[in-house]
Amino acid sequence: MGRGKVELKRIENKISRQVTFAKRRNGLLKKAYELSVLCDAEVALIIFSSRGRLFEFSTSSCMYKTLERYRSCNFASEASSAPIEAELSNYQEYLKLKTRIEFLQTTQRNLLGEDLGPLSIKELEQLENQIEISLKHIRSSKNQQMLDQLFELKRKEQQLQDSNKDLRRKIQEISEENVLRLTCQDLGPSGSSGHGDDASQELLRTAVCDPSLHIGLAFFTCFKYINYRLLNDYKFCMLLT
Numbered sequence: 610m611g612r613g614k615v616e617l618k619r620i621e622n623k624i625s626r627q628v629t630f631a632k633r634r635n636g637l638l639k640k641a642y643e644l645s646v647l648c649d650a651e652v653a654l655i656i657f658s659s660r661g662r663l664f665e666f667s668t669s670s671c672m673y674k675t676l677e678r679y680r681s682c683n684f685a686s687e688a689s690s691a692p693i694e695a696e697l698s699n700y701q702e703y704l705k706l707k708t709r710i711e712f713l714q715t716t717q718r719n720l721l722g723e724d725l726g727p728l729s730i731k732e733l734e735q736l737e738n739q740i741e742i743s744l745k746h747i748r749s750s751k752n753q754q755m756l757d758q759l760f761e762l763k764r765k766e767q768q769l770q771d772s773n774k775d776l777r778r779k780i781q782e783i784s785e786e787n788v789l790r791l792t793c794q795d796l797g798p799s800g801s802s803g804h805g806d807d808a809s810q811e812l813l814r815t816a817v818c819d820p821s822l823h824i825g826l827a828f829f830t831c832f833k834y835i836n837y838r839l840l841n842d843y844k845f846c847m848l849l850t
Contacts, residue, residue, distance in 0.1 A: 634664060641666050
């Protein structure tokens with residue numbers, strides 16, 4: 610009568626578990642040795658007990674050589690499969706980008722009012738709302754730019770007005786200085802401006818020549834002449850500006 614099939618589960622009894630481990634370990638080491646001798650195979654076997662004790666078997670002189678051979682073969686297979694995986698990943702990325710581009714192109718045509726036939730009523734309503742929102746943003750941006758330009762023009766206008774006022778004031782000051790300088794020259798014994806009212810200049814010279822007899826006349830004539838010159842120079846400056 611044959612032995613029944615042993616159920617594979619953890620042996621709870623500690624002593625029985627250690628005995629079973631020793632028997633199975635020895636049998637496994639024996640099978641590894643037989644395989645290496647009968648088939649001329651390179652075999653390496655590593656076993657750790659539940660307590661961490663190491664048991665090993667190697668047909669070569671050093672276990673490290675067998676492990677290095679295993680590592681080189683394993684990494685070589687991974688390296689050979691790496692280009693295939695990279696190519697597959699690139700192709701998948703290409704398909705995603707292609708789908709995305711087609712979607713964007715379709716959306717662009719729809720926004721331009723093209724290819725609207727396949728769209729449902731709900732999709733058309735969504736497209737309409739999207740266009741209205743875009744138009745609101747565009748109008749808002751346009752109005753803001755127009756306001757900015759208007760404020761900038763007003764600022765420049767104010768600067769020009771201020772500059773114009775300063776220029777008028779400087780011209781008026783220079784004109785007044787020139788009038789006073791020319792008046793002083795006309796009051797001299799041989800001074801003559803070469804233009805203006807000849808009668809006023811004659812009265813001014815007469816008053817200057819005899820101040821004891823014409824004090825009131827000299828003052829009135831000088832005042833009148835200065836006002837006359839100021840008025841003419843001011844009109845001339847206004848024509849220039």
